[in-house]
Amino acid sequence: MEEIEGVNCFSEGRSSSETRPPNPNSSIASAFRQCQRNDPLVLPCRKSLVRHASLQTKMKLSDVSAEDVTEGFQSDFLPKLRSGGCADIGFRSNMEDVYVCVDNFRQGHGLNKHIDGPSAFYGVFDGHGGKHAADFACNHLPKFILEDKDFPVDIERIVASAFLQTDYAFAEACSLNAALASGTTALATLVIGRLLVVANAGDCRAVLCRRGKAIDMSRDHKPGCMKEQRRIEASGGSVYDGYLNGQLNVARAIGDWHMEGMKGKDGGPLSAEPELMTTKLTAEDEFLIIGCDGIWDVFRSQNAVDFARRRLQEHNDPAVCSKDLVDEALKRKSGDNLAVVVVCFQQQPPPNLVAPRSRVHRSFSAEGLKELQSFLDSLAK
Template identity: 55%
Template sequence: MAAGTEFSPYAMFHKGNMSTGEDMISQNSDHLKQMAIRKPPRHVSGVRHSMSTATLQPPHDLDFGVGIAAVTDGKSEYMPMIRSGSCAEKGPKQYMEDEHICIDNLFEYLDGIEGFPSPGAFYGVFDGHGGTDAATYVRKNILKFIIEDSQFPVCLEKAIQNAYVKADHAFADNASLDISSGTTVLTALVFGRMMVVANAGDCRAVLGKRGKAVELSNDHKPNCPSERLRIEQLGGAIYDGYLNGQLSVARALGDWHMKGPKGSACPLSAEPELQQIQLTEDDEFLIIGCDGLWDVMSSQCAVTITRKQLMLHNDPERCSRELVREALKRNTCDNLTVVVICFSHDPPPQIEVPQSRVRRSISVEGLNFLKGVLDGNS
């Protein structure tokens, strides 16, 4: 992005003069140190906020009080307590094209908007290709497009879906960027007890639910039956697993050399698939990562490793580093970016296999744990 076009998120609701350059970075850094709702482990570094200075522009006429009460069902007092950690490594590739964003406390990040729920958090991973322009642009602007959308916060899914398409079009209109670069995008928005995961591409979100891996996204590969059908209906073709012989994913933002006029349907789609869930006490953590992790590791293996590490040290950042290290041991061929988001400040409880005098049995949770261990040792 051209110099002078970025805005600090703290300018959204502040009056008066804004600091710029190094002063702004220093102020944001000081502010971020105070953002955590509750204290994380002492040794957790600030990397989980490393992308929290993503540029935002002022939303217009937002009523954040509308529809907020709908995030709870009145049947439970449970509320998640959010903390996260991230790790990104270039891996065996020559260049690093991944980006990510971690915001544990949206209320403070957006400078205390009245009516905004607590907890509120936002995370994203962006796997760039053909250069870093698309991944960097979307990382800096996707949250802005979400909160500016007219459907936010009444209909979160629609606001997020609109934001992906708007970000794609805005990127195409930016003459200072290489619009032939592209990026896959996966975001997770926590809004009270509600979490919405949106995915366009082959990044993946996996929920750890008492030791069981629950996938909250689909990998949009061209050979996926539903994607193949959509691609062929729109006149596209798949050669050796590549869309039109060029791209290994079926959905992405950017890549405008492969798209038609804005607003027209084309084989390469920027529209995300979304999944919305209501978080419960059984939902222990979420792993989001670029395909460099999932190319060499199953979802269940990642959940088993993360749960075991959390039980040892209860540090999501160390968990993300361990997943990256394990993927490198398994000879991944891609950049690696992993974010681990915990929904409690306590470590996961020990999974106990009930004993019986009549017959020996294993619980579903214990079976999932064993499966992950065997997968990790393979």
Template identity: 55%
Template sequence: MCVDKNQVEEGESCEGLEFSENQTERSPDSEKPCMERICENSTTVNSGLKESVDFVPVIRSGEWSDIGGRDRMEDTHVCISDLAKKFGYHSTDESVISFYGVFDGHGGQGAAHFVRDNLPRVIVEDADFPLELEKVVTRSFKQTDTQFARTCDLESSLSSGTTALTAMIFGRSLLVANAGDCRAVLSRLGTAVEMSKDHRPCCINEQTRVKSLGGSINYGYLNDQLEVTRALGDWHLQGMKEIGEPGGPLSAEPELKMVTLTKEDEFLIICSDGIWEVFTSQNAVDFARRQLREHNDVKLCCKELVQEALRRGATDNLTAVMVCFHLELPSKTKVQRTRVHRSISAEGLHYLRSILEG
């Protein structure tokens, strides 16, 4: 059972576009899913096993977004504490599924908003929901993508694309689905565990898949047009997608990763790529833990993460969603890391790289 404890202060607003279960939008202007399953409890014994089995996540969530240095806001997101209830389906406490998503649009807002508004509903309406969630999520990503293609045929002004990253929490299970370069990172006693892989042209596996489907990778771009190799939408771009199989080099099929949550799992960070341009996964976890230890306010922590990204020189749209699994503060656990000898901070390295790249 998951208990939702969203922290939203009355009168507090977000810069940029936002969309969640309890908020209104604000604007500044395959059947066989590719899946990595991790079940840490499978090797736990004796008292440790009992502690893991007894662990019940207490869900608290928050979010913040900012237009950054862009002319328009193309990021959006969604936070739903009870997915079935949201769409009028009955669910017991034991079967509550929480749903969180970040969608980073490109070429317009149409695709990101369409996926945000329709993907959760398509998941719930699938005949196999909620018994076969992995299969349902993969199928729903593709179905939503096809629906958007038909919508664009009727209203061409919506033509655009979006990455999509979702997280679903049910019982002690966490299922992350990703198509694009947003990223989800789990904090496990302060150690960053990446729950998604960035789908960029530099990824060897993605290069192999793209080239097998007739696509090309040149200077970090897919078919000289996109900096991502998986996304929903973009049906207006020639040579990217086809209805049916194999579907073209730009894929809407998400990669899935599932873990069984234990007491050691503190929170999940889901962010658009603007955040990850100036934060490493571990750096983001370290920053978030420090802020939570100061005030234990999940929404404020998201705001501070976005503001820190801006301070570090982020120029893209920025969106951060955080889901905590405890009411208590993160522990003072010291993370053991490989010793690295260096004389410049991660922030300094990013600044130096920005200068060198012009």
């Protein structure tokens, strides 16, 4: 496999590059690069996923067709992508989080014949039990997406398949080198034309800002959430004190093949299958925030959007805005590694939103008119 141009995984703070996974597939051996990352954070279970009325949530992976993609390029609105990311070790002793920003996903891969609009890939990966799974997923997930012969058509099926391929490939790498044993949550975002696709496995989160309103584009996969708990128990697992099998505080992740009772050839309670949400971007969509749970431990979705929006109005720089979010999370005493990516869909900064002043209607009630008439009549006598 060719190395993907422009795909680099980033982290800041302390990093380590001592061990690279042996490749489970010789076709991707030359493509692996060592990543750096930040550590995971824990967020309380969200009881429900807030969906904006205009969002299209497609649960069938085959729902995104060639017509959907083509329509994205024929629309009057096409996003003009700008992005930036930031990561920090925070108060942890090791960095296990990583992010990736690729504004031009098709560059150098002959995809111009398929699409005329933007194509981009963004991801955050929150490692646990070591850094290797996050590094591996950061490097291999976008490759598996690009390798699919149907890309960019049927994009949800392709992305879901890439998550599982990455998981199995990492299992094989671990079988060759047990020192790689670890796990990672993963959130991947693609922009194809004006189609926004978010795939999530774990407790990272993506939040869309639509004219100042925060719209959750992912659901936090905590073991205690009712939907996840039912899936876990149906797969032979259990939830103890909020932890999957009493060991993990996430219900979905890539890796963790070394943990007994989590995964197997026939499945298991820990799933690498992502949940997907898609929407067609409009001129009202301003930016997207994707971050590991260290960010969301100290920010609510709307709070993060309000904060980022103010910063973008000041400097209109998504990279600086990402650093602003990380710095603010540190001020708010987030206890985890921190990684965040901000993707802007417009060239201009977010506009000021001035609420229209409501017109004041003054009127008399029937009873008031009666009393006024009585008063006037008494004056006339």
